[in-house]
Amino acid sequence: MGDEKVKNEAMEIMGLFQILPRLVVFDLDYTIWPFYCECRSKREMPSLYPHVKGILYALKDKGIDVAVASRSPTADIADTFLDKLGLKSMFVSKEIFSSWTHKTDHFQRINQRTGVPYNKMLFFDDENRNIEAVSKMGVTSILVRNGVNLGALREGLSKFSQNLASVERNKRKWQKFSEKPGSSEKDKK
DSSP, X not given: OOHHHHHHHHHHHHHTOSSOOSEEEEOOBTTTBSSOGGGSOTTSOOOOOTTHHHHHHHHHHTTOEEEEEEOXXXXXXXXXXXXXXXXGXXXXXXXXXXXXXXXXXXXXXXXXXXXXXXXXXXXXESOHHHHHHHHTTXXXXXXXXXXXXXXXXHHHHHHHHHHHHHHHHHHHHHHHHHOOTTOSHHHHO
16 A cells, blocks of 8 residues: 555544544654664665555644654664655654653653643554553553554544543543532522
């Protein structure tokens, strides 16, 4: 499936949802490409999973920012590969560095750089420990098995919508709970 066809399908998928994330964050290794950067050389030409480029273009066309959160010890290789693939300029934030914190540091930096709240972010990664840690921050997080694809995008947007709707319901419940009798204009009359 070509990039343009994937892009069109991704646009259709996004059209099914009333609420979309403001920022979509991607891990690199085994999420957008099928290898570990530290096992490769800058001289090589990298490849992406088949749906990645089309999905990235669709997100950009929809006005959704994209970022990278990667715990790679070889940020220079990752950066070179993003450049070779023509993707480097697409990302509003590229947090590529070694860390023992399961990407929580990466997301704190992304939040500081972009100002996007955690609950308005969608994240794709191939490691469950990262999914669990970042989910606790309030980010909708999706585990991918064979790279990001249209199915993962659909799953992510669906879960994002459910999570945001749940947050809104809880806010309304809390507001009702916290209202004191006699405090509304109606009760004062």
